[in-house]
Amino acid sequence: MCFSLNTGGAVNSVSGFFAAGGVIHDGKGNWVLGYNRFLGKCSVAIVELWGILDDLLILQNQGYNEVAIHSDNLEIVIGISNSILEESSSNLIRRIQQILAEEEKRSLR
Numbered sequence: 001m002c003f004s005l006n007t008g009g010a011v012n013s014v015s016g017f018f019a020a021g022g023v024i025h026d027g028k029g030n031w032v033l034g035y036n037r038f039l040g041k042c043s044v045a046i047v048e049l050w051g052i053l054d055d056l057l058i059l060q061n062q063g064y065n066e067v068a069i070h071s072d073n074l075e076i077v078i079g080i081s082n083s084i085l086e087e088s089s090s091n092l093i094r095r096i097q098q099i100l101a102e103e104e105k106r107s108l109r
Helices: 044-062 074-082 087-102
Strands: 003-011 018-025 031-040 067-070 106-108
Touching (some): 003 044, 031 044, 044 067, 044 074, 044 087, 074 087
Parallel strands (some): 067 106
Antiparallel strands (some): 003 018, 018 031
16 A cells, blocks of 8 residues: 655744644545654755655654655755755755665655
8 A cells, every 4th residue: 555645844933943744644545644843943945854754764664665755845856856955954865865765666746
């Protein structure tokens, strides 16, 4: 069964602190689980990358290997595909790429 990851982020307009979160659905669209992570002050790209990485790690730990990652941030998709985002996010990108490379049934859209 293929699982779908949807990630997002939020920022507190007063403090400027970010949080990342995600929802994982099964192949039928049923909610499997959700999570969130406090990130403090960072860029939107970092929030997006942490969301993707957290989703992948959760699914990997659960033993699920068919995953479709959906992102509405083209910069992130290109960055993961080509590893060209800002230097501070390169470790996150490399870790995501490693996880995606481990299973051929994982895709990024």
